[in-house]
Amino acid sequence: MDLDEFKGDLERNARAVDQWLDRFLPVHDDPEAQVIEAMRYSALGGGKRVRPFLVKSCADLFGVSEIAALRAAAAVEMIHCYSLIHDDLPAMDDDDLRRGRATCHIEYDEATAILAGDALLTKAFEVLAEEETHSDPRVRADLVVALAKASGFEGMVGGQMLDLVAHEHALTMPEITRLQRMKTGALIAVSCEIGGLLGKASESQHLALNAYAHDLGLAFQIIDDLLDVEGSAAELGKATQKDEAAGKATFVSLLGVERARSQARMLVDQAVEHLAIFAEKAAPLKKLALFVFERRA
Amino acid sequence: MDLDEFKGDLERNARAVDQWLDRFLPVHDDPEAQVIEAMRYSALGGGKRVRPFLVKSCADLFGVSEIAALRAAAAVEMIHCYSLIHDDLPAMDDDDLRRGRATCHIEYDEATAILAGDALLTKAFEVLAEEETHSDPRVRADLVVALAKASGFEGMVGGQMLDLVAHEHALTMPEITRLQRMKTGALIAVSCEIGGLLGKASESQHLALNAYAHDLGLAFQIIDDLLDVEGSAAELGKATQKDEAAGKATFVSLLGVERARSQARMLVDQAVEHLAIFAEKAAPLKKLALFVFERRA
Numbered sequence: 001m002d003l004d005e006f007k008g009d010l011e012r013n014a015r016a017v018d019q020w021l022d023r024f025l026p027v028h029d030d031p032e033a034q035v036i037e038a039m040r041y042s043a044l045g046g047g048k049r050v051r052p053f054l055v056k057s058c059a060d061l062f063g064v065s066e067i068a069a070l071r072a073a074a075a076v077e078m079i080h081c082y083s084l085i086h087d088d089l090p091a092m093d094d095d096d097l098r099r100g101r102a103t104c105h106i107e108y109d110e111a112t113a114i115l116a117g118d119a120l121l122t123k124a125f126e127v128l129a130e131e132e133t134h135s136d137p138r139v140r141a142d143l144v145v146a147l148a149k150a151s152g153f154e155g156m157v158g159g160q161m162l163d164l165v166a167h168e169h170a171l172t173m174p175e176i177t178r179l180q181r182m183k184t185g186a187l188i189a190v191s192c193e194i195g196g197l198l199g200k201a202s203e204s205q206h207l208a209l210n211a212y213a214h215d216l217g218l219a220f221q222i223i224d225d226l227l228d229v230e231g232s233a234a235e236l237g238k239a240t241q242k243d244e245a246a247g248k249a250t251f252v253s254l255l256g257v258e259r260a261r262s263q264a265r266m267l268v269d270q271a272v273e274h275l276a277i278f279a280e281k282a283a284p285l286k287k288l289a290l291f292v293f294e295r296r297a
Numbered sequence: 298m299d300l301d302e303f304k305g306d307l308e309r310n311a312r313a314v315d316q317w318l319d320r321f322l323p324v325h326d327d328p329e330a331q332v333i334e335a336m337r338y339s340a341l342g343g344g345k346r347v348r349p350f351l352v353k354s355c356a357d358l359f360g361v362s363e364i365a366a367l368r369a370a371a372a373v374e375m376i377h378c379y380s381l382i383h384d385d386l387p388a389m390d391d392d393d394l395r396r397g398r399a400t401c402h403i404e405y406d407e408a409t410a411i412l413a414g415d416a417l418l419t420k421a422f423e424v425l426a427e428e429e430t431h432s433d434p435r436v437r438a439d440l441v442v443a444l445a446k447a448s449g450f451e452g453m454v455g456g457q458m459l460d461l462v463a464h465e466h467a468l469t470m471p472e473i474t475r476l477q478r479m480k481t482g483a484l485i486a487v488s489c490e491i492g493g494l495l496g497k498a499s500e501s502q503h504l505a506l507n508a509y510a511h512d513l514g515l516a517f518q519i520i521d522d523l524l525d526v527e528g529s530a531a532e533l534g535k536a537t538q539k540d541e542a543a544g545k546a547t548f549v550s551l552l553g554v555e556r557a558r559s560q561a562r563m564l565v566d567q568a569v570e571h572l573a574i575f576a577e578k579a580a581p582l583k584k585l586a587l588f589v590f591e592r593r594a
Binding site: 036115119126136151158165 | 327328329331332333336379383386388389406407408409411412414415416418419420422423425426427428433434435437438439441442445446448449450454455456457458459461462463479
């Protein structure tokens with residue numbers, strides 16, 4: 001695969017999503033505007049936009065309108081960005097660097113960062129439920145339920161809690177796999193599910209997308225752990241070797257570098273196989289899986 | 298009005314809402330359960346449940362089913378509780394006492410409190426969008442949009458940001474009124490709106506409820522400021538005289554005690570007048586307005 005060509009595809013989708021984020025977060029000069037500036041700082045501050053790409057590419061399988069797909073993609077990205085802002089807070093992971101820039105609470109202050117995260121989380125549901133996102137209100141309500149389940153205590157928030165209490169003992173493979181599935185896997189899976197919901201996918205199509213997302217999410221995390229060990233902060237735009245320094249179990253500490261890499265490769269191949277029922281239409285999703293494996297940042 | 302009898306009505310509604318909150322936040326023994334315990338600690342920890350009473354009483358005007366009204370009421374209360382948890386954090390108002398007990402970050406820790414707030418916020422939208430809340434998916438989607446607008450940067454979060462930056466200069470009456478409308482008024486107003494949406498209220502009914510909520514919310518805040526000056530922490534279950542200590546302008550500091558009280562009385566009378574189109578059915582909403590004026594805590 002031509003990695004550079006695919007990076008161009010990712011980049012084009014990211015810019016299209018940014019246009020919607022820009023629209024959803026309008027600048028004004030009322031005295032409370034600082035919270036909107038902080039939301040924009042974090043939401044429009046770069047990133048590969050893997051989740052929005054998943055929403056859009058899955059929606060494209062079913063011929064969903066570009067407006068619907070990009071609005072939903074922007075909503076998912078707002079959830080991702082809120083989680084990064086809150087996870088970076090001093091009381092949580094206490095990170096100063098994110099996407100190559102100061103984290104939100106460093107650039108503004110902690111109170112503003114907490115509020116910016118809250119407001120991004122809130123806006124995501126507003127966008128999904130608005131009439132412009134889909135003509136069928138049942139689809140809109142289903143989008144809200146799906147995204148909430150993936151983001152809340154049964155999903156991403158539960159995973160972050162698990163990560164925080166995990167410091168107390170070394171995790172086993174099943175435990176770390178469950179943590180990953182909640183903390184990062186749930187949002188990746190719901191990105192695909194949202195594409196399917198927008199396109200009124202059949203049961204078997206939903207299952208295929210879910211299986212793809214499941215394997216992709218796990219591969220994504222294993223590669224993240226590998227990059228944390230092998231990469232530099234300059235390449236990644238965030239602090240590295242934090243897990244090792246904190247004595248935290250990761251896929252790499254449990255499997256070793258070589259087995260972790262071959263496990264990720266196996267998962268990516270498996271993810272691609274699940275897409276067979278979509279034939280040629282699934283090319284972007286296949287490319288994404290290979291990109292996830294080959295990425296260096 | 299018999300205040301004690303009305304307190305019994307409030308209390309009965311609070312217990313009914315608690316049953317739904319209890320169901321939405323199931324206890325389990327997975328390692329991440331701490332976040333659910335913290336959600337329960339804050340959401341089930343007492344409070345007058347004024348907002349859920351508004352949702353239920355407005356829904357009752359239109360004969361909405363009890364299940365629909367109580368589910369939506371619980372969702373609004375989850376938003377209120379999340380906002381209290383986050384506002385109490387050290388980086389925000391730094392409060393140790395809430396509803397007569399330790400605040401969430403004191404009872405647990407800051408990270409858990411941040412996550413518990415996030416998860417309550419998320420769960421509120423999940424509950425509103427679920428089929429059990431209303432048979433018409435358009436109503437469910439409209440509930441989500443209304444609650445998100447009231448809670449996000451155009452409403453409650455914007456108001457909290459405004460409050461944080463307000464320390465920089467003394468607020469004028471128009472500024473403090475705008476702050477109140479966003480920080481506390483928006484959620485009170487949407488509580489009434491949600492009752493109307495569930496019952497498919499007409500345009501004029503929506504306008505009447507909105508006018509009632511607007512005046513009630515302002516009266517509520519003025520009385521809150523009066524209690525902050527006159528009440529004790531023991532009566533209120535939270536720290537008092539904080540605004541004065543912080544040199545913050547309040548309705549009382551701007552108007553004086555007597556004028557503030559007569560202003561609140563005028564607003565309560567006006568709120569009750571807006572309910573005329575609902576005739577006798579609006580009795581609970583009228584009682585609530587009088588309770589807001591006469592409450593001592």
